[in-house]
Amino acid sequence: MKSATTDISQKKTKGMSLKRKEALTGYLFIAPALISLCVFVIYPVVASFIISGFDWGILSAPKFIGLENYKTLFKDPVFLESLKNTTKWVIIYVPASITVSLIVALAMDMPLRGIGFFRVMFYLPVITPMVVCALLFVWIYNTEFGVLNYVLSLFKIPPVGWLSDKRFSLISIALMSIWKHSGYNMLILLSALQGIPETLYEAAAIDGITPWRKFINIKLPLIMPSMYFVILTSVIDAFQVFTEVFIMTKGGPGYSTHTVSYYLFANAFEYGKMGYACAMAVVMFIIILTVTLIQDRILNKNVQYDI
Amino acid sequence: MKRAISIFLVLIIMLSLISGCGGSKSEDTQEPSESTKEETSTEEASEKPADLKWDGYELSKGLEGKITFMHWGDDYERQMYADLIEAYEELVPGVEVEQMYTPGDYYTKLQTLAASGTLPDVFWLNEARVKEFSDAGLVADLTDVLEKYPAIAEGMFDGALEYGQADGIQYAIPKDFTSYVMYINVDLFEEAGIPIPTSDWTMDDYIELAEKLTIVENGRTVQYGTAVNNYRADWINFMGNYDAEWFKDGKSNISDPNAIKGLSVPATLVEKGYAPAPGTTGESEDRLFIIGQVAMYPSGRWVVPSFLAECDFEWTAVEFPKGTTRVCPFITANVAISAHTENKEIAANFLSFLMSETGLSYTLASGLSVPLYENLITNKNILGEPAEAFIATSKYIGDKEQIEALATGKWAEYDAIISAELSLVFEGSQTIEEAARNIDKKANETLFND
Structure with a gap:
């Protein structure tokens, strides 16, 4: 009896159990993603928290200053202005972008001839690099020889400083961004719309439902899981707006298009204030996390995952 | 069938994108001027005597x-x-x-x-x-x-x-x-019957000429007398030419009356419509000169290669107009x-x-x-x-204030504050005096507060 027990335990130690083997295989498969997540996401996040406590300009030796960067941050008028602009951007961009995406998705869901062509057309800006799109719109918006002001001139409307007038600059960038990004959300919503079983529409048709009721009572509730994802990711993206601002206005005129990400970049790489920039990153992290949790609380209640 | 058409369209678009990307490269190699330039450069290099000590x-x-x-x-x-x-x-x-x-x-x-x-x-x-x-x-x-x-x-x-x-x-x-000079579209001056400015011209002459050379048709400006950039060399030149002590004792001092006098020149030009409101990149102003819509354009030497290659009119360069003195940023x-x-x-x-x-x-x-x-x-x-x-x-060449400001090691941030505040002047939402006050306040409170 004794020897039999020893045999079993020896077998266990010699070879791995099937469960363990499977687990190891699984870990090996996710290892590349896990390693890159740790190196490129988790490490920088943790490092940002640590660096935010230092006075460090990349080139100089870091000096620990505790919460001093945070104290300065909330007294810095440019940061507060940037925070205001970022909030304004989220409020303008997110609802407008999702509304456009939803309208286009509904249109693209119609059984029309050549619909594939239009789907490709609406998705095309998504695969075009942001730098290209932003530069294109810099010229479209150009006060002197932009095509937009040329069209306005045909109606005797004086030229508008789309990017050089602080009343229009943020909205002008938002319009470009909506054009650029709405195709992505459109695709997600479209796939959700196409996943709705035809039988529900047939049953509704027998009941004589109007198109509006069909949208409100069938389509919208059934695409809510996708809508939830779209809202969540759009808000997170919007808080981090950078490239379009960097290319189109460099934060100007004045500070009218300064966003937190742009000001963060300027501090880190142009003014050599890496510690201060990291403090901004931490504040943004907390803001985005809070907003996401609030959204999750509100939206998740209204999401129906099963038909 | 629909799927096949969609795939076909996607392929066409992808192909056009790929060929679009490749196009520029093939143009580079086929376009005579580009290839000539490259050959010339290589030939020049090989012609240069290697034993030249x-x-x-x-x-x-x-x-x-x-x-x-x-x-x-x-x-x-x-x-x-x-x-x-x-x-x-x-x-x-x-x-x-x-x-x-x-x-x-x-x-x-x-x-x-x-x-x-x-x-x-x-x-x-x-x-x-x-x-x-x-x-x-x-x-x-x-x-x-x-x-x-x-x-x-x-x-x-x-x-x-x-x-x-x-x-x-x-x-x-x-x-x-x-250095900074004034580029002149000679053809536009000749058309207007105005002689090319000589080196003794002043800021007042500059504003006057800009007015004369601005053409407005049906409420739309079709030709600007001048163009200015919201760039450090521009504002150092305008302030320096009025002998402004715009940076003094380690502090920003743009509120110096002479600095305000100097900065009022570009502000006036934009306000009166003799110059377009400067954009954020400067590229737009360069283009306006290249396409012949600007008669006078202050800029540095770096525009010369593109002006030589692209301007299809006669152009030249004269010294920057004089204020009460003359300095030039380095x-x-x-x-x-x-x-x-x-x-x-x-x-x-x-x-x-x-x-x-x-x-x-x-x-x-x-x-x-x-x-x-x-x-x-x-x-x-x-x-x-x-x-x-x-x-x-x-x-x-050289500006005392520029050297002093550079010595602080905080130039990049100071530059950003000045540009941001001046852009609001060009945009028309604040006066030059307000901008100067804001610059000094922000810069001295946040940067030069030692």
Whole structure:
């Protein structure tokens, strides 16, 4: 009896159990993603928290200053202005972008001839690099020889400083961004719309439902899981707006298009204030996390995952 | 069927994108002017006598090793420096120079290299960055290099070397410079029957001419008298020409009445519609001049290659109009040697070649900038056209306030504050006095509060 027990335990130690083997295989498969997540996401996040406590300009030796960067941050008028602009951007961009995406998705869901062509057309800006799109719109918006002001001139409307007038600059960038990004959300919503079983529409048709009721009572509730994802990711993206601002206005005129990400970049790489920039990153992290949790609380209640 | 059509369309679009990307490359190789330029450059390099010695030649004997050299610039500059390196390697066969061409995000890369302890041996450094790099102990003291290669400093314009100094120590050498001049569309002046301004013209003349040369048709401006940029060289010029003490005792002092007087000139030009409100990139203003919609355009030497290639009208350059005096900001790129290089001897020798007449004949070939040596600025083979305005400007190059502001090591942030506030003046939402107050307040509270 004794020897039999020893045999079993020896077998266990010699070879791995099937469960363990499977687990190891699984870990090996996710290892590349896990390693890159740790190196490129988790490490920088943790490092940002640590660096935010230092006075460090990349080139100089870091000096620990505790919460001093945070104290300065909330007294810095440019940061507060940037925070205001970022909030304004989220409020303008997110609802407008999702509304456009939803309208286009509904249109693209119609059984029309050549619909594939239009789907490709609406998705095309998504695969075009942001730098290209932003530069294109810099010229479209150009006060002197932009095509937009040329069209306005045909109606005797004086030229508008789309990017050089602080009343229009943020909205002008938002319009470009909506054009650029709405195709992505459109695709997600479209796939959700196409996943709705035809039988529900047939049953509704027998009941004589109007198109509006069909949208409100069938389509919208059934695409809510996708809508939830779209809202969540759009808000997170919007808080981090950078490239379009960097290319189109460099934060100007004045500070009218300064966003937190742009000001963060300027501090880190142009003014050599890496510690201060990291403090901004931490504040943004907390803001985005809070907003996401609030959204999750509100939206998740209204999401129906099963038909 | 629908699916097949969609796939077909996607393929067509992808193909057009791919061919679109490839198109520029094939154009580059097929377009005669581009290929000619490349051939000319290579031919010039091979025609240059490899035995052409420079002052540092004797000291180059016996040098062996490899150094890295990092610089920014456009593709012309990349090729010019490739030719220069080739010539140097031919003269000093034991040395290899690795060219690290960085067309964009130069300082992000340089700072990252510095932070990781892998700075190139020789690199360009903007005059505004010298203090920052020297404070961090990243650039070598070049006093011994200047002693060993005295030709580098000999005959250089007075005060030029100061732009490579921090705390009185020479950490970098300005390689060339560009002054600010006024580019003139000669055809538009002739059409209006107005003579080209002479060097004694004043700011009042400038505003008057801008008014005369502005043409408005049906409520729309079809020709501007001038254009201005919201750029440091522009505002230093306007303030400096009124002898403004815009930076004093380590503090921002844009509220100085003379500074306000100077800055009022571009503000007035924009306000009255004689100049368009400056954009954020400057590209738009350059274009307006190139397409013949602007009669007078203040800018640096860097626009010359594109003006030569693209303007289909006669143009020239005259000195910047006078205020109560005349100064000109010094816009340059310095060359520095890493404090941690293991090959300082080679780096110093390469630097001496770069600053020699032979070296400059390569690097100033496209007319992008102006040599810093009095004997070379009048050499038409080196400077090229237009020359007179640049030669004249070199007599009053340099601005005391600019040097003082640069010495703080906080120029980049100060520059951003000034640009942001001035953009609101050009946009019409604040006066120049308000902007000056805001600049001084912000800069002195946040940057110069020691």
